[in-house]
Amino acid sequence: MNEPAPGPGSPAELADALRATGYLADDGLATAAFLALRMNRPLFCEGEPGTGKTALAQALAATLDAPLIRLQCHDGIDAGQALYDWDFPRQLLHLRTLEAASGRDGFDPDTVEAGLYDERFLLSRPILQALRTSPSVLLIDEIDRADDEFEAFLLEVLTEHAVTIPELGEVRATTPPVVVLTSNRTREVHDALKRRCLYLWLEHPNIEREIEILHSRLPEVPERLAASVARAVQKLRHADLIKPPGVAETLDWARALQLIGARHLDPESAARTLGAVLKYREDADRVHKQLDTLLAS
Incomplete structure (x- = not known):
């Protein structure tokens, strides 16, 4: 049986390690991530866009000093796009x-074919x-955008930690990857x-934690x-x-305001920098009309 990669020895240690990367995890998140690491189970993160699901995977990679490998799901994605393909132009050139x-006349078909699938x-x-x-x-980002068939393929791979390439044989992980799936x-x-998987629902942070993140x-x-x-x-x-801001937009807005020299958020500076936090014209128009209310303490 494959053993999980070594990592922090407790949820508190993991929370401290994540904090060192700039990711602030509460007790529930740190515990779920710790258990996923120790139990060698995928972590299924669900929640609204902008709640830090993708950032958690990035922070775990930094904490474990491991490369982050990202599979962006989309409508119509299939096993070939997730697993492997053959470089047909190079094969043809060969x-x-x-x-x-x-x-x-000098071709040995079997030798040539074997060479093409090298x-x-x-x-x-x-x-x-x-x-x-x-x-x-x-x-595995935004798994909810893929279809049922891709989910079934993914379930098999995550269970076996192995795939078979007909021309080359089985590829099995010596140490299973830490897997984070996200869904909006x-x-x-x-x-x-x-x-x-182990399941984790992520909420937007409350105001105290958002200030701490900033x-x-x-x-x-x-x-x-x-x-x-x-x-x-x-x-x-x-x-x-249409699209409420996530933590990434909070950081972008604060950074934009700081770059234009704002010391606090007032209607003028807010209007000039709304593009950092709102991504739809309808949202910007609506908020422009309500800036005084928005900025009232």
Whole structure:
């Protein structure tokens, strides 16, 4: 049985290690991530966009000093896009080189075919890369955008930690990758896949934690500005917007305000920098009309 890669010895140690990378984890998140590491189980992270799901995988990779390998899911993704492909242009060039060197009559079909499916022509996609890289963190981002067939394939790979390439044989991970799956819950992911994982629901941080995140990631931002940005973002998340801001937008807004010399958030500076926090014209128009209310303490 494959053993999990060594890591922090407790949830508190993991929380401290994540904090050192700039990711602030509460007790529930740190415990879920710790158990995923120690039990060698994928961590299924679900929640609204911008709640730090992808950032958690990035922070785990930094904490474990392991490469982060990302598979971005999309509508129509299939096993070939996730596993491997063959470099057909290079194979064709190789074939033409052999033909020029020996002529058609000099071909041994079996030898030529074996040469075409050599390791050097293999294009490893994210899952195969993760299985062959020890240790590694495999981020399967937005699994809810894939279809049922891809979920079934993924379940098999995550259970076996191995794939078979017909031309080369089995590839099995010596140390299984740390796997983080994320979902924005645009659809329900099947129970069979969820049962294979440990589950974690991520919320947007409360105002105290958001201020703490700002201080941790952007220590150069004045305290008053960080607090006013965090308060404003908390209100924006309850303003019935097309895309409420996530933590990344909070950081971008604070950084933008700091770069233009703002010491606190006022209507003028907020209007000038709304593009850092709002990504739809309709949202920006609505908020422009309500800046005084938004910035009221």
